[in-house]
Amino acid sequence: xxxxxxRVAQLEEIFLRFxxxxxxxxxxxxxxxxxxxxxxxxxxQALKEAGWTSYVAVVASHWLEEKKGETVVDVEHxxxxxxxxxxxxxxxxxxxxxxxxxxxxxxxxxxxxxxxxWQERExxxxxxxxxxxxxxxxxxxxxDEWVGHPLRKDYAIETGxxxxx
Amino acid sequence: MAVAETPPAAPVTPxxxxxxxxxxxxxxxxxxxLVPSGPPRDGPIxxxxxxxxxxxxxxxxxxxxxxxxxxxxxYEADADLMTLSxxxxxxxxxxxxxxxxxxxxxxxxxxxPYPGYLHRGVxxxxxxxxxxxITPIIDxxxxxxxxxxxxxxxxxxxxxxxxxxxxxARYLRTVLAETQRVASHLLWLGTFGMDLxxxxxxxxxxxxxxxxxxxxxxxxxxxxxGCRFHYxxxxxxxxxxxxxxxxxxxxxxxxGAIDERLDQYLGMLEHPIFSARTxxxxxxxxxxxxxxxxxxxLLRASGVDHDLRRDAPYxxxxxxxxxxxxxDAGDCWARSKVRxxxxxxxxxxxxxxxxxxxxxxxxxxKPLKMVGQHKLPPGQVYVGIETPRGELGTWLIGxxxxxxxxPYRLKIRSPSLHACAVIPYVLPxxxxxxxxxxxxxxxxxMGEVDR
Numbered sequence: 079x080x081x082x083x084x085r086v087a088q089l090e091e092i093f094l095r096f097x098x099x100x101x102x103x104x105x106x107x108x109x110x111x112x113x114x115x116x117x118x119x120x121x122x123q124a125l126k127e128a129g130w131t132s133y134v135a136v137v138a139s140h141w142l143e144e145k146k147g148e149t150v151v152d153v154e155h156x157x158x159x160x161x162x163x164x165x166x167x168x169x170x171x172x173x174x175x176x177x178x179x180x181x182x183x184x185x186x187x188x189x190x191x192x193x194x195x196w197q198e199r200e201x202x203x204x205x206x207x208x209x210x211x212x213x214x215x216x217x218x219x220x221x222d223e224w225v226g227h228p229l230r231k232d233y234a235i236e237t238g239x240x241x242x243x
Numbered sequence: 244m245a246v247a248e249t250p251p252a253a254p255v256t257p258x259x260x261x262x263x264x265x266x267x268x269x270x271x272x273x274x275x276x277l278v279p280s281g282p283p284r285d286g287p288i289x290x291x292x293x294x295x296x297x298x299x300x301x302x303x304x305x306x307x308x309x310x311x312x313x314x315x316x317x318y319e320a321d322a323d324l325m326t327l328s329x330x331x332x333x334x335x336x337x338x339x340x341x342x343x344x345x346x347x348x349x350x351x352x353x354x355x356p357y358p359g360y361l362h363r364g365v366x367x368x369x370x371x372x373x374x375x376x377i378t379p380i381i382d383x384x385x386x387x388x389x390x391x392x393x394x395x396x397x398x399x400x401x402x403x404x405x406x407x408x409x410x411x412a413r414y415l416r417t418v419l420a421e422t423q424r425v426a427s428h429l430l431w432l433g434t435f436g437m438d439l440x441x442x443x444x445x446x447x448x449x450x451x452x453x454x455x456x457x458x459x460x461x462x463x464x465x466x467x468x469g470c471r472f473h474y475x476x477x478x479x480x481x482x483x484x485x486x487x488x489x490x491x492x493x494x495x496x497x498x499g500a501i502d503e504r505l506d507q508y509l510g511m512l513e514h515p516i517f518s519a520r521t522x523x524x525x526x527x528x529x530x531x532x533x534x535x536x537x538x539x540x541l542l543r544a545s546g547v548d549h550d551l552r553r554d555a556p557y558x559x560x561x562x563x564x565x566x567x568x569x570x571d572a573g574d575c576w577a578r579s580k581v582r583x584x585x586x587x588x589x590x591x592x593x594x595x596x597x598x599x600x601x602x603x604x605x606x607x608x609k610p611l612k613m614v615g616q617h618k619l620p621p622g623q624v625y626v627g628i629e630t631p632r633g634e635l636g637t638w639l640i641g642x643x644x645x646x647x648x649x650p651y652r653l654k655i656r657s658p659s660l661h662a663c664a665v666i667p668y669v670l671p672x673x674x675x676x677x678x679x680x681x682x683x684x685x686x687x688x689m690g691e692v693d694r
Contacts, residue, residue, distance in 0.1 A: 082555075107403060109623030109640070132549075133536035134627070135656040137638045159638070161625055161656075165533065165542075165549040171625060193536030196664040204366070219362040219693060228367050229652070 081168025085129075089172055092128055096121055098174070109159050110173030118160075118176050119185040125162050126190055130172050133193035134161035138205040140230045156207050158184050162191075183208035204229040315345060315353060324352065329678070331360050337434060337682070338689025342666060344678065351678060354670035356663055361693035369653040374400045374479045374617060377653070382473040384655065385691040387430050390423040390464075391630035392691075393477040396653075398557065399626040399637035400479045403619060410559075412481035412605045417558040418596050419464075419476075420630075421589040422494070425501060426460040427631035428582045429453040431686045432508060435579070438683035439520055449511075456504065459497045466490060479617060481606030491597045498590045505587050512580055521575035525669050525681035528573055535668070536661040539633025540585065541685065544570045544577040551629040562599075563592050575684035582686075617648050632686060633658030655694055659687040 098111040113121055137159045144152040156178040163171050176184055186209040187194040196218060198209045203217040206227035217224065226233055315324065330341035339360035345353040365384065369377050374397065381396045382389040394416055401408060408416075433453030461471045468476040468484050476484050511517060527537070532545040542549055550567045552560045568584040570577035608617070621642025627634045636656030662685045670678050 107620075107622035107624055109625070109638075131533045132538070133534065133661075134634070135625075135636055135638060135654065137640075137652070137654040139640055139652040159623065161636075161638075163627075163634075165547055165554075167554055169549065169551065169554040171627070173625060175623075190534075191536070192531065192534045192668070193661055193664060196660055197536075200660075217359075219359040221359075228364060233367075 081166075082170065083168075085164055085168045085170040088128060089170060092121075092124055092172075095124070109175050110161075111175070113174045113176050115176055115178065115182065115184060118174075119187065119190075121174060122160065122162065122187050122190055125172050130162040130164045130170075132163040132165050133187075133191035133197075134163045134171060136160050136187070136194065136197045136201055138201040138207040138229075140205055140232075142231050153179075155179055156182075156205070158201070158207055160187070178207065183210045185210050186212040188212050203227070206230060327675075331357075337687060338692075340663070340687070340689050340692070342670075342678075342682075344670070344675070346675065349674045351670045351673050351675065354667050354678075356666050358660075358663060358689070358692050361689045363694065365694045366653055366655065369650060371649055373648045374619075377650075378477060379473060379475040381655075382475060383690060384657070384694055385630065385632065385635070385659070385688045386472070387688050388423050388427040388631045389473055390419045390476075391628065391635060393474065394420060394558075395626065395628050395630070395635045395637050396655075397477045397479055398628065399624055399639040400617075400619075402624045402626050403622055403639050403641050404479065404617065405620075406480045407607050408481055409604050409607050410601045411603045412607075413559045414562075414596050414600050415482055415486065415605060416477070417560060417563075418494070418593050418600075419467075420558065420628075421593040421596075422460055422463065422498070424589045424631045425498070425586050425593075426457050428586050429457045429460075429501075431582060431631075432579075433457075435683045435686075438679050439517070452504075456501050459500065463490075463494055463497055466493060478606060478608070480608035481604070483606065485605050486600065491600070494597050495594060498594055502587065502590050505583065505590075508583050512576065512583070518576065520677075520680055521579060521684070522572075524575045524677045525673065525684060526573045527665060527669060531665075531668060532573070535665050537633065537665060538658050538661070539629065539631070540578055540581045541633065541662060541665075543568060544581045545573040546571040551627060551634060555627075557628060559596060563595060565592065575680050578684045578686075619648055619650060627656070630658065632662065632688065632691070635691075655691075657691040657694065659689070659691040662687045663692050 093111060096113065096117060098113065139157050139159075141152070141155050141157060143150060143154045157175055158178060159173060159175045161171050161173045163169055178184055184207065186198055188198065188209075188211065195212075195214070198212055199214070199216060199218040201207055202209060202212075202215055203219050204227055209215060216222070220228065325346040327344045327346055328341060329344055331339045341357040341360070343355045343357065344351050345355075363383075365380060368380065372380070377396060378393050381392045385392050400406075430453065433450040436449030436453075437447065464474060465471045466487060467490060468474040470476075476482055527541065527545050529545045529547050532542050532547060537545070538549075546569060548567060548569045550565070551557075553565045553567055566588050568581050568588070570581050619641035623638070623640045625636055625638045627636035629635075634656070635658055638652075638654040638656065639650050640652040641650055665685065666682070669681055673681065
């Protein structure tokens with residue numbers, strides 16, 4: 079059993095413990111399994127203890143209301159995907175997604191991973207997802223007085239901005 | 244405390260007060276030695292600055308626990324707390340970046356970085372463009388190593404679309420990535436010498452030497468792609484420019500010349516002034532490095548044996564026996580050592596692979612003729628590769644409402660962002676002059692931090 083296979087087996091075992099569908103990394107083009115919001119922090123903690131010690135990224139995306147004809151298929155929501163990496167031989171990325179309704183927030187991973195600090199600030203700034211428990215949730219890229227979150231789908235590219243002072 | 248204890252300024256002597264300042268008269272050009280104008284002065288010259296008793300308690304008075312979110316109202320300063328805004332135009336920030344430093348004497352108490360001056364909205368822009376249009380824009384992200392940027396984003400597209408890359412293109416990509424790594428590290432070494440001032444051969448000498456050799460590599464890339472800097476040579480499914488006649492020999496000549504000079508650079512690491520300025524300065528321990536998501540030379544200098552080229556091989560890295568350099572100290576010196584050793588290894592790999600370039604096509608897709616030729620299927624992929632600065636990841640979401648050839652969401656996980664995020668942890672407790680050395684050793688590229 080190679081180092082990669084061992085890691086894959088370990089990841090599948092952890093995902094099964096969280097009642098998630100285990101997916102192999104090779105043809106996994108879903109961005110990882112959907113995790114309930116309440117278990118997001120718990121899963122990150124379990125993965126950190128199992129050796130996924132390096133913080134990779136958090137990606138928030140905004141999904142508009144989807145309609146098929148007149149019927150609403152899906153309401154407007156956010157999706158927050160997180161990735162952690164195990165280091166050394168057989169390195170493997172563990173990915174999972176959390177679906178958020180518009181008024182919901184998600185637990186910050188800052189207490190576990192210091193690298194989540196700036197990544198979460200960036201996603202808050204650009205997409206507008208709120209991270210609960212973040213010590214310093216300010217805008218990272220845009221100026222403090224900026225209105226709106228540029229990476230939302232209803233934010234037009236041609237939005238005007240006040241001159242920089 | 245220190246301010247209260249300093250003696251009052253020495254009173255200005257009455258003699259100096261009484262003597263009016265003589266107007267500057269033109270010195271006669273004719274004869275005689277130069278004499279100061281004005282009447283001769285009796286007695287000693289009054290000191291320009293009041294004498295100060297030297298502080299005897301000038302030592303790091305507090306055993307410092309770096310606290311990035313330190314509440315300054317609870318901090319008891321020895322002297323007055325001074326706020327210093329380093330940047331956004333300071334040369335040692337290697338771009339446009341501001342760090343607000345709170346200083347207690349010479350010691351940094353808290354550092355608050357403010358990135359975002361180079362934010363251009365690349366991720367938003369990419370949601371309107373196709374893969375072939377995105378490549379030249381991604382070039383400008385890490386403008387010190389554009390080749391690896393192109394590779395990262397194109398590999399994400401290939402992964403989502405399920406496109407195979409021919410063997411020849413995989414070899415060529417490896418050669419380009421490794422050659423680019425040498426160029427990027429050379430630029431870092433030159434600017435690091437500038438940051439340290441006279442420590443490495445005095446100011447600009449090292450900078451000029453490194454740029455002299457980097458020019459040779461840019462010539463090499465110009466010969467291949469026609470561009471010296473923003474190459475746009477990678478595409479979905481392979482490369483656009485095949486190796487011209489005589490290019491492998493040119494690469495051997497260039498890299499061989501650089502390889503000879505690397506010994507001189509390694510010798511510089513032992514220079515006493517360089518050692519004094521970098522050894523034990525800015526130590527990042529392995530746990531913090533992992534937690535913060537540091538990658539690349541920064542992580543390896545902290546003693547973590549991790550390299551995506553060896554541990555999760557892509558391109559043609561599985562075909563070569565890559566040696567990974569690890570240093571345990573985690574200080575500026577270790578980071579310098581790892582980078583210089585990496586250059587030598589990159590040169591070795593490039594020279595092996597360019598000799599073994601397999602024949603065949605360099606691209607598996609047809610040249611783009613019309614909009615929408617390459618459809619992006621729905622799905623999400625994450626692809627991370629090892630650039631000169633660490634793991635550059637691309638999170639690509641296809642499908643969604645776009646349903647065309649442009650991504651629904653493209654997120655770039657840049658290693659420089661995490662390198663800058665380490666600043667609030669490392670700078671507290673250091674002196675101001677160490678801060679410049681630490682910033683230089685992190686090697687961030689601001690175009691990649693702010694995107």
